[in-house]
Amino acid sequence: MSLKRLLPRRVRIALRRHGPEALVWRRRVAILGGAVLVGIVALLFADVADRANGLFHAFFARWWWAPLFATPLGFAGIAWLTNRYAPLAKGSGIPQVMAATKNPEDALSTLVAGRTAIAKFILTAGGLLVGASVGREGPTVQIAAAIMGRMHRLLRIPIRSSVYIAGGAAGVAAAFNTPLAGVAFAIEELAAAYEQRMTLLVMAAVLIAGMISLGIAGDYIYFGAMRQTLGVTQAIVAAPVAGIAGGLAGGLFSRLMLAAGTSPIRPMLWLRAHPIAFAAACGCVVAILGVSTALTWGTGYETANGIITGNRVPLWFAPAKFATTLATAVSGLPGGIFAPSLSIGAGIGDLLRGIFPDYPAGAVVLLGMVAYFTGVVRAPLTAVIIISETTASRGLMMPLLAAALIGEFAAQLICKEKLYHGLSQRFLKLTPSAA
Known part of the structure; x- marks a missing residue:
């Protein structure tokens, strides 16, 4: 006979509702773990993107004429790979997260699938490697939403649109080191109707991802301090x-x-x-x-x-x-x-x-x-x-x-x-x- 069977019925009910395996605790672990991963992956993505951008500039500085051939061929190759293996990784990534909120459960295997997020990471860096005029912030939103969704799936938690909104907001916060912008972005762009119950999830994800970013990269200002004002x-x-x-x-x-x-x-x-x-x-x-x-x-x-x-x-x-x-x-x-x-x-x-x-x-x-x-x-x-x-x-x-x-x-x-x-x-x- 198991230990749980020996406990009084009221105690067993209380453990199911409030114990370590309860839904509320699993949700908190998913938020914490997802936000930590978002912060780490966002910083890794930033480093890879910066290195790819730097390699291209070094390539251009040495052979100024080479991009006339390399860039069109690179665009064609990345477009072929995207269409062949990850068509839902095209473009920014923010529209995909907005679309994912319409059907959260199904989106985890399509718009914010792990395969799509990995392809987004690699192909965005590839675009910078061939001189494309792209940024990493939109892709970070899609990758972050995929991470947050996967964490909830692993812990058997029902996935709502707020999960992707929180992940995307944490992605913006970690990418720019701008926690307030992450919250504002969640309200203005990702959430068509910002629900009160989303508040804690968004705030927690943004705060944790921001703390991870600050802890690893330090307290930096993206463009540097500009103190000028206007009369x-x-x-x-x-x-x-x-x-x-x-x-x-x-x-x-x-x-x-x-x-x-x-x-x-x-x-x-x-x-x-x-x-x-x-x-x-x-x-x-x-x-x-x-x-x-x-x-x-x-x-x-x-x-x-x-x-x-x-x-x-x-x-x-x-x-x-x-x-x-x-x-x-x-x-x-x-x-x-x-x-x-x-x-x-x-x-x-x-x-x-x-x-x-x-x-x-x-x-x-x-x-x-x-x-x-x-x-x-x-x-x-x-x-x-x-x-x-x-x-x-x-x-x-x-x-x-x-x-x-x-x-x-x-x-x-x-x-x-x-x-x-x-x-x-x-x-x-x-x-x-x-x-």
Whole structure:
């Protein structure tokens, strides 16, 4: 006879409800374990991505002409691997997580499956290795959601949409070292209707993943501290100008990216029917612009960081980075648009410095960054918090918020549909549960 049978019935019931094997404890272990893994994997992913980006730049510095061949071939090869082995790993990863919340149980074997997450990790690094204009933040969201979902499955816990939302939020927090942005991102982007019961799960996952990131990588600021501020009159003038310019540009990016997947124009129909050739053509665009400018490769982090700290870039940088990021994004390669968007926004901010030569240069650049980023992702609160936390520019919160809100309004004039929402609908159609 087992020990449990010898215990009184009330004690056995209490153990089932509150003991170590109870659902509540298993859920807490899943959250803790999942968030710890998210923090570790996010840092590992960041290191691999940075190394891949550095290897490509070293390759380009030695043989400047080689990307004209290597980049298109690399795009075609990665597109073939993605379509053949992991079609649900295409693009950013954020639309997949949004789609996964519609059918959480089935999504664990499709949109956020382990195989998909591993492919996302490897292929995003591969994209950076051939010069693609991608970031790792969106892919980190999909990988983190997969980790959190798998932990819940291993511990036999029912999977709700909040599991993926918490995982994705923890991914953003760990990728940027921005815990507040992780929470804001969960509310604005991943959760269509933010439920009260999600709060503890999201907060716990973000906190733990952030602590792991801080413990291993240290207390760093993504772009470095930027302490400049704007006077009231300066903010009233500069914020609307930046908001309109950045918002319109961001809205244009979203509209073109969505149109690339739906346009009925005959050349686009042919290209969509031949994804490998399409990817190679996009790789040619990226290679030609990269070789011509030497500034548009990869995430654009170094360039954006230099602009914030006072370096100037040519007037054509923002349009050129816009074109390379769009070409990479529509090619179908796994990879995010967060970091490239911040780089484009910094380029727009650099253009605005010519309009406001007497204003603090770094502050004007941040207005351009937040406005463009908002125009693309249409999440003004997330944009403001990401810019504020990645630059320690808390003195600019109000001007940044004004530019973001104006940027969102301006973006709606160009593109009514939110980018990630539109892309998530396509992934819903690709999964069996969408039928």
